Amino acid sequence: MKFADQLLQYLINGITNGGIYALIALGFTIIYKSTDIINFAQGEFVMLGAVFMSTLYNRAHLSLPVSFGLSVLAVAAVGILMEVLMIHPLRDGSVISQIMATIGASILFRGSVMLIWGRNDLFVPFFSCGQPYRFFSAIFDRQYVWILVIALISMGVLHLFYEKTTHGKAMTACSANKKASMLVGINVQTMVILSFGLSAALGAVAGGVLAPFGMKYDSGVTFGLKGFCAAIVGGLGNNVGAMVGGFVLGVVEELGAGLISSNYKNALSFCILLAVLLIRPQGILFIRSGERV
Amino acid sequence: MGRKKGKLFGILVMCVVSGLFLVQTAFSAESKKPYKIGAIFDISGKASALGTPEKQTAEMVVEQVNKAGGINGHPLELVFYDTASDTQKAIESVNKLVKKDKVLAIIGPSTSGESMAIIETIQNNEIPNISCAARIEITDPPKKWVFKTPQTDRQAMAKILGYMKKQGIKKIAFMSVEGGFGSGGLVQVDSLSPEFGIEVVAREKFSEDDTNMTTQLTKIRGTDAQALIVWCTDKGSAKVAANIRQLGMTIPIFMSHGIASMKFIEQAKEAAEGIIFPAGRLLVFDSLPDTDPQKKVLAKYAADFKAKYNTTADTFGGHAWDALNIVIRAIEKAGDDINRIRDEIEKTKNFVGIGGVFNFSEKDHHGLGPESLVMIKIVNGKWTYLE
Numbered sequence: 001m002k003f004a005d006q007l008l009q010y011l012i013n014g015i016t017n018g019g020i021y022a023l024i025a026l027g028f029t030i031i032y033k034s035t036d037i038i039n040f041a042q043g044e045f046v047m048l049g050a051v052f053m054s055t056l057y058n059r060a061h062l063s064l065p066v067s068f069g070l071s072v073l074a075v076a077a078v079g080i081l082m083e084v085l086m087i088h089p090l091r092d093g094s095v096i097s098q099i100m101a102t103i104g105a106s107i108l109f110r111g112s113v114m115l116i117w118g119r120n121d122l123f124v125p126f127f128s129c130g131q132p133y134r135f136f137s138a139i140f141d142r143q144y145v146w147i148l149v150i151a152l153i154s155m156g157v158l159h160l161f162y163e164k165t166t167h168g169k170a171m172t173a174c175s176a177n178k179k180a181s182m183l184v185g186i187n188v189q190t191m192v193i194l195s196f197g198l199s200a201a202l203g204a205v206a207g208g209v210l211a212p213f214g215m216k217y218d219s220g221v222t223f224g225l226k227g228f229c230a231a232i233v234g235g236l237g238n239n240v241g242a243m244v245g246g247f248v249l250g251v252v253e254e255l256g257a258g259l260i261s262s263n264y265k266n267a268l269s270f271c272i273l274l275a276v277l278l279i280r281p282q283g284i285l286f287i288r289s290g291e292r293v
Numbered sequence: 294m295g296r297k298k299g300k301l302f303g304i305l306v307m308c309v310v311s312g313l314f315l316v317q318t319a320f321s322a323e324s325k326k327p328y329k330i331g332a333i334f335d336i337s338g339k340a341s342a343l344g345t346p347e348k349q350t351a352e353m354v355v356e357q358v359n360k361a362g363g364i365n366g367h368p369l370e371l372v373f374y375d376t377a378s379d380t381q382k383a384i385e386s387v388n389k390l391v392k393k394d395k396v397l398a399i400i401g402p403s404t405s406g407e408s409m410a411i412i413e414t415i416q417n418n419e420i421p422n423i424s425c426a427a428r429i430e431i432t433d434p435p436k437k438w439v440f441k442t443p444q445t446d447r448q449a450m451a452k453i454l455g456y457m458k459k460q461g462i463k464k465i466a467f468m469s470v471e472g473g474f475g476s477g478g479l480v481q482v483d484s485l486s487p488e489f490g491i492e493v494v495a496r497e498k499f500s501e502d503d504t505n506m507t508t509q510l511t512k513i514r515g516t517d518a519q520a521l522i523v524w525c526t527d528k529g530s531a532k533v534a535a536n537i538r539q540l541g542m543t544i545p546i547f548m549s550h551g552i553a554s555m556k557f558i559e560q561a562k563e564a565a566e567g568i569i570f571p572a573g574r575l576l577v578f579d580s581l582p583d584t585d586p587q588k589k590v591l592a593k594y595a596a597d598f599k600a601k602y603n604t605t606a607d608t609f610g611g612h613a614w615d616a617l618n619i620v621i622r623a624i625e626k627a628g629d630d631i632n633r634i635r636d637e638i639e640k641t642k643n644f645v646g647i648g649g650v651f652n653f654s655e656k657d658h659h660g661l662g663p664e665s666l667v668m669i670k671i672v673n674g675k676w677t678y679l680e
Binding site: 003006009010013016017020114119120121123132139140141144210213214219222223254257258261262263265266 | 337341471496497500502505507509512514515528532535536539540541560
């Protein structure tokens, strides 16, 4: 097997994983932008997305696309409820106490899923069956194409939302300057709620495309950590950065596993995280713009 | 007024409850004192897939023993605590079983980490313990009060390497899951492979939550390995199997005894075809020759378990079956004398169990050899006996 063929396979694997990391990183970024808090329950949104989808498909016998869509909406609702019930009451406290609340929420989600759905993995069928695809010498499963396509579509939709809709623009305004936004009549609280719903929905999209591989109550933890890494690498609070960070992390991870050693695959992502924090805490994509006052 | 009524009601309840107690003590005084055995398994933690059938099996055996009149007329009582994968909880449970419940022996726990953690408490309290965990260090070197029933990782690895040697395989790749189980396998393959004249040409790792292991497999395809061993439990193994199929790899695939449950075949589906792994005889009891001493015991356990719980019995439940039955046999001979129970356990010879035929001795508190394992191949979604 030629080296170039191997390299191509590593790259393709890295890009598909990167799509997932990017979606989760975006979730972190959206909430961070509107509230300055890091939501440690982001990985649990991924898990909830997969668990809800599997329940809707296997128990309610809905079709795959319908269960996918409904589970995204349901997780968005969970995100909104989380904001209203757990984060909003702490709005006068420090950012740290709100971050604590998100850790609490993540434990709550894991625990409730364990009690209600049990400790076994939950599955849905693969979105389309058939022979794996072939790209030159690289081979990849059909599900990886779904992952990549759905991740890219979600990112596109998110971009349009921010650029073209009033709500999107209002959210951007809020993240730039809360007081000024209030003065021009934007309801900041609504925007915060919206950001939790949006970020939960993105997590659920990632969970949905991953659901065929099986998820259980504690599966979200690793995804949350990887997404967090990607968000930091891209520079927290920067949507494009989060996406780039996700893909960079995915590709570096797979190249490291393939070319150096898979023994350090997870260690590698956290080394990157540390390196970025030490050398370039603004993230790899940071471009100096207006100063924060 | 309301308060008075409440008081009256309270007194009434007290009377009824104490009456019930009297009646119960009167009844139990007639029959013999129950023998208590402690059981600690992990039914809510990481190893709940192991602990759940273990607990179910123990409960089933106790029910059967009591239906048949108990042990020498004494009813048998199982006192169960969940360890939830927590070593501290396991130690606490042992203390509770010894001091509060005053059990005669303890079976479990499910995992090696917990089992290693309770050894000191077991030895200090001088209570017989038969562990259902695999790691070789639990009984090597032997500890006075600690025994175990499952085959070790080392025996499983030796079985695979022995089979490979017979097939003329000289170079292999090894892929293991991150964590205790995977690194245990890596240690064994590195220490055993020279004995069989086999060279490990690639060592790869993956995480159970990864969705795509083709990177590691692509790397292995670039080596001249003639076979691949994957050391993981059912979920991760199923994903690796799917990736192997996608890449169209043709070398023989061997996996660990960690895939010895129907769950693996259900998850991997057609990708499970052709995979070879070592396991106890339970999985293939109907293809065993009639002369096999274990066949009858295995068939009965499999049928009983299926009838009671409507799921297929697996080797993990079998470990608990062996542990509990060895204790029961010892109590039959020794009564409630804890020291004599330990001695009788150690004297166990030719006990035909689920894991194999057990022969304990002063030096061997494990009692099974590599011959207790067989090689199994998955053909048409079924376990087939190879040798």
